[in-house]
Amino acid sequence: MTVVSSHNDVENLTLIFTAEFDTNVDRVWQVWEDPRQLERWWGPPTWPATFDRLELRPGGDARYYMTGPEGQKAHGWWKVLAIDVSKRLEFDDGFAGEDGEPLDLDDTTRCVVTFEEDGGLTRMTSVTTFTSVEQLERMSEMGxxxxxxxxxxxxxGILAESTVTY
Known part of the structure; x- marks a missing residue:
């Protein structure tokens, strides 16, 4: 099923994605919690991600990079702000230098991901909030x-595989 809607709301400076998955909420949560599963989907297919660090707890950090088709690397970081396992994840996201450290703390987005289970189906909603119309437009232009x-x-595809325990 995956993405059922996306909405670019310039007035509220948000980009909202809603996806539905034919499995329970705990299994969907695993694709965020396990860095090896997260790497398999965080970037688009031509820009796969590698997570060097994933501390999924309030105050935790993530450091990652996505590798482009010609070997170029785009580095990013997260600062985890809040977490309610299998229900809600909130983090700031931004661009990083090659060392994985944030480039500009004023050029971040806030992402809130919620998970709701309904009859064995899980709805995952991701709301990214931007600091300005210019930032939203720039990120949209970047694809x-x-x-x-x-x-x-x-x-x-990841969910179709057996549940991973670690």
Whole structure:
């Protein structure tokens, strides 16, 4: 099923994706919690991600990079703000230098992901909030909407595999 809707709301400076998965919420949560599963979908297929660090707890950090088709690397970071396992994840996201450290703390987005289970189906909603219209437009021009749609589209394949325990 995957992405059922996306909405670019310039007035509220948000980009909203809703995806549905034919499995329970705990299994969907695993694709965020396990860095090896997260790597398989966080970037679009032509820009796969590698997570060097994933501390999924309030105050925790993530450091990652996505590798482009010609070997170029785009580095990013997260600061986890809040977490309610299998229900809600909130983090700031931004660009990083080659060392994985944030480039500009004023050029971040806030992402809130919620998970709801309804009769064995899980709805995952991701709301990214931007600091300005200019930032939203710049990220849209960089292909964020298409990239996130393609990235989310990879989750079904991961979920079809057996549940991973670690």
């Amino acid at each position: 964020m909407i298409e990239g996130m749609t393609l990235a989310l589209g990879q989750i079904d």
